[in-house]
Amino acid sequence: MDKKEAEKILEASKQSYEKIAREFSETRAHFWPELAFIKNYLPKNGKVLDIGCGNGRLLELLGETTLGYTGVDFSKNMLQEAQQLHSDKKFVLADALNLPFPDQSFDAVVSLATLHHIPSKEFQRQFFKEAARVLAKNGVLIITAWDLWRARFLPYFIKSFLGKISGNKLDWGDLFLTFGKHQETRYLHAFTEKRLAQLAKEIGFNVKILHKIKNTGGQRSNILLIAIKN
Secondary structure: OOHHHHHHHHHHHHHHHHHHHHHHHHHOOOOOHHHHHHHHHOOOOOEEEEEOOOOOOHHHHHOOOOOEEEEEEOOHHHHHHHHHHOOOOEEEEOEOOEOOOOOOOEEEEEEEOOHHHOOOHHHHHHHHHHHHHHEEEEEEEEEEEEOOOOHHHHHHHHHHHHHHHOOOOOOOOEEEEEEOOOOEEEEEEOOOHHHHHHHHHHHOEEEEEEEEEEOOOOOOEEEEEEEEEO
């Protein structure tokens, strides 16, 4: 995918989240329990950056931890939801590809269900580069991406495949799913475990954990990556 097309998709994604912010926040009232164990991989103190923080639901997991929290999101309306729920926390309107923080500002970076909204190999790599830049040496990176390689998403893959052979500018594995009562369209890229590991290693991370995590009922599946900055 060329850069201009990727930029158009990013802008469209931003506008979608501005429209669905309240409804989306209501569906993310609580932290996913199957991922609660990631707290064990966070440092006991220091600073944590939450990239794509949405309504700040990571704070439910952090609880009374002494970690200093900063949440960033590209949607102004999503940050309003976060601020209403967590008025004592710091939230910043920012682009994950150009974070407004100095080098090595954080001891941990967490990004849940955000990377799959980033189009193009160039921008996906930039996402990891920015995470690495703001992380201190030996800092921990925790990322999840939806596991889209499942039967229920097959119709979307077929539609994407047909569009690709018809000449659209998308990459293989790019999908568009709808959300909410107004069926707002959102872009997603179907990552594999191999691709996530490749990106992390290219940027200089040491991958510690990489596997799929399902919820109790099996309806939800995420790819989890935990890595350390070398």
